[in-house]
Every structure is written in structure tokens, then in C-alpha cells.
Amino acid sequence: MIKVGLLFGGCSGEHEVSLVSAKAIASAFTQAGNIEKYQVIPVYIDKQGSWHSGETAQQVLETGQPLETAVNPNRWQFPAQLSQIDVWFPILHGPNGEDGTVQGLLTLMQVPYVGSGVLGSSVGMDKIAMKTAFTEAGLPQVKYMAVSRSQVWSGPCVFPKLCDEIEDTLEYPCFVKPANLGSSVGIAKVRTRQELENALDNAASYDRRIVIEEGVNAREVECAVLGNDYPKASVIGEITFDSEFYDYETKYTEGLAQLNIPAQLPDEVTTQIQEMAVKAFQTLDASGLSRVDFFYVEATGEIFLNEINTLPGFTSTSMYPRLWGATGVPFPELVDKLVTLAQERYQEGEAG
Structure with a gap:
């Protein structure tokens, strides 16, 4: 049987979404046509970055409840069971999961894995x-501007000029988004200067890179x-x-x-x-x-x-x-x- 490493959880704000996705995928591997072909090995990454397999990973998979643990100083000691895996199925949403980081690790491990490689994932x-x-x-895309956290948090002399530039380039309503988050985390729809300023400050708290898109x-x-x-x-x-x-x-x-x-x-x-x-x-x-x-x-x-x-x-x-x-x-x-x-x-x- 092909041993599939189902990799879920992860260090991102979409940790809980990953647990739900993983449970659905694990169930699909138990269906006729798959159950005879595959053996699923659940591998759970907790919110602090430690990797778990065996009963711990299985419990999180079944319950859908994140494991509450302290930071483990030995978190890079991967479970020995991982060496048995033939192909990986990462279902890690958001940063530290679908951004090329885990894909780079799996590439270095020289094992097949589901999904895009480092380039496609990161871009x-x-x-x-x-x-x-x-x-x-x-x-074709809607009109947009890219700005950085340093521009947003540049102080009272520069920040108003940045907002002026955004208003000169894009029409309201527009959307302010952190560049590297999923599931609409940190996104705001803005219609006024005050809303724009607040949304930029909020987005900058999530990411160094921010995109503003004109609404359609x-x-x-x-x-x-x-x-x-x-x-x-x-x-x-x-x-x-x-x-x-x-x-x-x-x-x-x-x-x-x-x-x-x-x-x-x-x-x-x-x-x-x-x-x-x-x-x-x-x-x-x-x-x-x-x-x-x-x-x-x-x-x-x-x-x-x-x-x-x-x-x-x-x-x-x-x-x-x-x-x-x-x-x-x-x-x-x-x-x-x-x-x-x-x-x-x-x-x-x-x-x-």
C-alpha cells in the first residue's frame, strides 16, 4: 500500500480550517477504491511548530481540536515514522504552509508531495x-497599488502623502489586503479617508506588504x-x-x-x-x-x-x-x- 503522509495544522491563522480539510481528505481515503490502495499516516503540526504523528495526530484529526502545547525546544526533531511515507499530502493553509516554505522542506526530503512546488506556492x-x-x-486585473508597512508606519509627515497617492490612483470603494494571508484575514472594504487610514494600519499589523485594490x-x-x-x-x-x-x-x-x-x-x-x-x-x-x-x-x-x-x-x-x-x-x-x-x-x- 502507498503510505500517504497527511500533513495538517500549521503555524498560521488558518490552523482550524486545515483541521477540517484534513478530516475530509482522510475520510476520502477510506472510501472504496482508495482504502485498498492507500494507508494514511496523519502528521500534525501544532501552532508552535512541533510535529506530531501516531496517536496524538490521529486524535487531533478525529476531534478537530487543536493541540495546546508550549514551545518545544526540540521541535525540529521529526517523528521517526515520517521516513516511511511514500508521498505527502500537505493541507496547510496560509503562511508556513502554502507559501513555499513547507514545499521547500519536502523538496529537500526528496519525496513526492501534492500541490505546487516552491515557485508556484510562493508567488x-x-x-x-x-x-x-x-x-x-x-x-486582466482590477486597478491596484502595492505599499509596504514602512510606508504606512512612516509617521505623520509621510503617511498622509501615501493616502493622497492612493486616492489619486484608485476610486472608492477599495479593498485593503495583507499580501500574504488567506481566508480574507485582515481585509477591509473602505469608502472614506478615515477608513483607509485605519485599514492600512490594520493590514500592516499582519504583513510587511499590502495591496490596495479598486472595487468593482x-x-x-x-x-x-x-x-x-x-x-x-x-x-x-x-x-x-x-x-x-x-x-x-x-x-x-x-x-x-x-x-x-x-x-x-x-x-x-x-x-x-x-x-x-x-x-x-x-x-x-x-x-x-x-x-x-x-x-x-x-x-x-x-x-x-x-x-x-x-x-x-x-x-x-x-x-x-x-x-x-x-x-x-x-x-x-x-x-x-x-x-x-x-x-x-x-x-x-x-x-x-
């Missing part, structure tokens, strides 16, 4: 680097991508909600958002979004899986690429697996395909 995580890459590739009156649609060198795009899904924007509470509180799959879109718009999703995936040299998010301005027919997520949420109700389910790839088959893609990419790398 996909940093919204400024990502937008720069997409601009170079000719993919658009439908929010998403496309899932699966593959390596020849990726395929799923049907399109649409998110609808009553809140100001798709924030953390709306994302993870049942009933606050609706996922409409497939989205009711003109055929030509669906095709264009799928083509753009694949191009975004290839621009970052992503592999395995990604979810690509778009704005569709129905009034003008414009499509703007919002962002790519190279390690999207993977609960049974998350958009990524639901999109593939609607495309004809059920959840258990999807995790099997991802492990196979990880092995193929690793073998191609060795051959190269």
Missing part, C-alpha cells in the same frame, strides 16, 4: 508578486484547475452573499454564503474564464491543484482575474472539491488523482 501566496506575474502574462460591481466566480503540464479546468461556480464582501465570517459560517454550481453564465464567458484559469495556473508553474477566482462585470462583459489559491480549502463543502464533483470527479477520486499527479511530477523531476 501564488504573495498577492503583489502574483499580480506582477499576471500583469506580465497579460491577464461584479459577480464573484471561481474555477478549479487540476493537472500538471496539461491542466484541465472545471465548471464555474459562483459565490453569493449578503455581507459587504466575502470575509472570514461569511466564508466559514454556515448559511451566510451560497455556492451556485454551475454558475449561470453565457457559454462564451464560461469558456473565457476556464482558459484564463489555466493560463494563470501555467503562469505560476503551478501543479496538482489550484482554485482561480474572478470578477465578472455583467454590465460590461469584463472579466478580471482576482487571485489564485494553490492550496484551497478542501472540506466536503469547499468550492474546489465541489467544482470537480460537478465536473464528474467525485471527492475520493479527486484525492486519488492528486496523489497520482504528485508521483508523476516527482518522477519527471528525477528523469530531468
Whole structure:
């Protein structure tokens, strides 16, 4: 049997989301067609960075409750069981998980792993680097500006000039976002100078790099991508909600958002979004899986690429697996395909 190291938890604000994703993936490996093929070895990274396997990891996986521990001075002593793992399935959301750090470690360990490598993960995580890459590739995006924490916290002489520049470049409403966080953490929608100042200060507390995007009156649609060198795009899904924007509470509180799959879109718009999703995936040299998010301005027919997520949420109700389910790839088959893609990419790398 193939031993799959299910790596979950992690040192990020999305720790709890990772636990839910991991539980859903572990369940998929117990389904017919997978249970005869795979043995899952849960490996849990607690919030302080210590790695756990065996009964401790299994307990966290089953209960969904984080392990409360103090910082372990020997946290880099990995469990001996890890040497048995044939392929890794990291499901670590946010910094220290999908930003290339863990991917670099697994690359050094010379073992296959699900998802993008160091380049695709790191560029996909940093919204400024990502937008720069997409601009170079000719993919349409909303107007944006990139600023740094040092500019925001530069004092009363410089900060007002920064806000003046933002207001001269972008129209209200706009969105202020930390460049390297997921699940809408630290994001604010602003309509006034005072809200802008407060949002910049808040975003700077989360990240050294900040992006400000001009708001558009658009439908929010998403496309899932699966593959390596020849990726395929799923049907399109649409998110609808009553809140100001798709924030953390709306994302993870049942009933606050609706996922409409497939989205009711003109055929030509669906095709264009799928083509753009694949191009975004290839621009970052992503592999395995990604979810690509778009704005569709129905009034003008414009499509703007919002962002790519190279390690999207993977609960049974998350958009990524639901999109593939609607495309004809059920959840258990999807995790099997991802492990196979990880092995193929690793073998191609060795051959190269």
C-alpha cells in the first residue's frame, strides 16, 4: 500500500480550517477504491511548530481540536515514522504552509508531495508578486497599488502623502489586503479617508506588504484547475452573499454564503474564464491543484482575474472539491488523482 503522509495544522491563522480539510481528505481515503490502495499516516503540526504523528495526530484529526502545547525546544526533531511515507499530502493553509516554505522542506526530503512546488506556492501566496506575474502574462486585473508597512508606519509627515497617492490612483470603494494571508484575514472594504487610514494600519499589523485594490460591481466566480503540464479546468461556480464582501465570517459560517454550481453564465464567458484559469495556473508553474477566482462585470462583459489559491480549502463543502464533483470527479477520486499527479511530477523531476 502507498503510505500517504497527511500533513495538517500549521503555524498560521488558518490552523482550524486545515483541521477540517484534513478530516475530509482522510475520510476520502477510506472510501472504496482508495482504502485498498492507500494507508494514511496523519502528521500534525501544532501552532508552535512541533510535529506530531501516531496517536496524538490521529486524535487531533478525529476531534478537530487543536493541540495546546508550549514551545518545544526540540521541535525540529521529526517523528521517526515520517521516513516511511511514500508521498505527502500537505493541507496547510496560509503562511508556513502554502507559501513555499513547507514545499521547500519536502523538496529537500526528496519525496513526492501534492500541490505546487516552491515557485508556484510562493508567488501564488504573495498577492503583489502574483499580480506582477499576471500583469506580465497579460491577464486582466482590477486597478491596484502595492505599499509596504514602512510606508504606512512612516509617521505623520509621510503617511498622509501615501493616502493622497492612493486616492489619486484608485476610486472608492477599495479593498485593503495583507499580501500574504488567506481566508480574507485582515481585509477591509473602505469608502472614506478615515477608513483607509485605519485599514492600512490594520493590514500592516499582519504583513510587511499590502495591496490596495479598486472595487468593482461584479459577480464573484471561481474555477478549479487540476493537472500538471496539461491542466484541465472545471465548471464555474459562483459565490453569493449578503455581507459587504466575502470575509472570514461569511466564508466559514454556515448559511451566510451560497455556492451556485454551475454558475449561470453565457457559454462564451464560461469558456473565457476556464482558459484564463489555466493560463494563470501555467503562469505560476503551478501543479496538482489550484482554485482561480474572478470578477465578472455583467454590465460590461469584463472579466478580471482576482487571485489564485494553490492550496484551497478542501472540506466536503469547499468550492474546489465541489467544482470537480460537478465536473464528474467525485471527492475520493479527486484525492486519488492528486496523489497520482504528485508521483508523476516527482518522477519527471528525477528523469530531468
